């Protein structure tokens with residue numbers, strides 16, 4: 001990949017900047033700036049998503065024939081970097097990043113015609129019903145049953161850690177349709193409308209006090225078989241394809257670079273115990289430089305993977321590399337930011353991070369989200385497959401050990 005920007009790339013960047021300047025209004029920026037979850041609240045993020053959708057830029061990773069802008073990988077990276085640099089709201093990307101590419105590959109014509117345009121406009125908010133209380137890393141052990149009844153399936157069971165299920169209107173879900181043979185063989189991939197009778201969503205609060213996660217209960221939930229993606233009992237193949245997109249094709253580094261530059265700014269203001277500017281303190285300076293190098297290495301790895309994607313290669317098992325790097329370096333960046341804000345990290349005030357609140361945070365604004373971001377970020381080495389699981393995939397499938 002060409003790393004220096006050509007004049008046409010510079011022009012593209014300016015086009016993105018102009019769009020952001022006009023459409024990312026102050027209220028959206030302010031709401032996003034005070035939040036620390038992997039996603040900004042659905043109202044703020046939804047408004048931003050729809051504005052991008054109107055421009056044709058929401059499903060920015062899609063080719064033209066799928067309804068996307070048809071950008072090359074560098075343009076996608078520029079777009080992500082510009083959004084991260086200004087702290088744009090973090091959108092629920094499960095539609096355009098996960099289920100969209102999957103429907104494009106495995107869906108029927110009818111499913112493609114119905115769902116893909118909706119995803120490009122953010123008409124739907126999706127959640128992912130994979131994990132269960134007894135099936136996380138060992139996902140194939142899932143027990144939620146779908147029993148055939150004429151043209152329908154009747155679903156019973158429970159899903160857990162379902163991000164955004166409390167506001168999602170659609171769920172892509174793995175269900176067991178057979179207990180014969182290997183456990184991977186009896187799984188089917190279905191789409192469920194969240195307003196179907198028999199679904200109950202119960203909240204699970206994060207350490208930071210944020211509500212992102214849920215447990216979802218299915219009690220005789222009837223869905224049409226036309227909501228199935230792929231063949232019955234072939235859901236494992238479908239699901240594995242989706243996991244590659246969940247782990248790969250995601251750029252972590254634009255966000256990490258934005259965090260590092262905010263740490264630099266903070267370190268120019270805050271003082272160390274000895275009274276010198278934090279940025280001049282040897283240990284801090286070294287820790288920051290080390291992370292900047294790590295993020296740069298992660299960025300090159302991501303760009304290499306994007307180049308592969310552009311050449312039509314699936315992310316494959318190598319997507320575990322970017323997932324590992326992005327999440328583990330991200331945790332170290334969050335830790336350094338905790339050190340930079342020092343005692344301002346102490347106040348526990350989740351209410352000060354709710355849009356429209358009138359709570360005064362007893363510290364500088366840049367410290368408001370630091371602890372919550374650090375706490376929420378601990379989960380990044382668990383979700384989308386834990387670090388241990390990613391290392392095993394790399395050892396077996398990439399290094400062939």
Ligand SMILES: Cc1cc2nc3c(=O)[nH]c(=O)nc-3n(C[C@H](O)[C@H](O)[C@H](O)COP(=O)(O)OP(=O)(O)OC[C@H]3O[C@@H](n4cnc5c(N)ncnc54)[C@H](O)[C@@H]3O)c2cc1C
Pocket residue numbers: 127128129130131133134135136137138160161162163164213379382383384385386387388389392
């Ligand atoms: C914030 C957050 C959001 C999430 N969002 C969603 C979502 O939207 N939808 C969804 O379906 N799921 C979601 N998950 C669930 C997530 O995918 C699982 O938590 C993850 O797969 C790990 O499964 P588990 O929690 O059951 O842990 P376990 O699988 O029980 O793992 C426990 C520990 O054992 C280790 N371990 C397990 N197996 C092995 C092995 N074979 N070798 C070495 N070590 C191993 C793990 O690394 C971990 O440290 C989310 C989780 C979190 C934390």
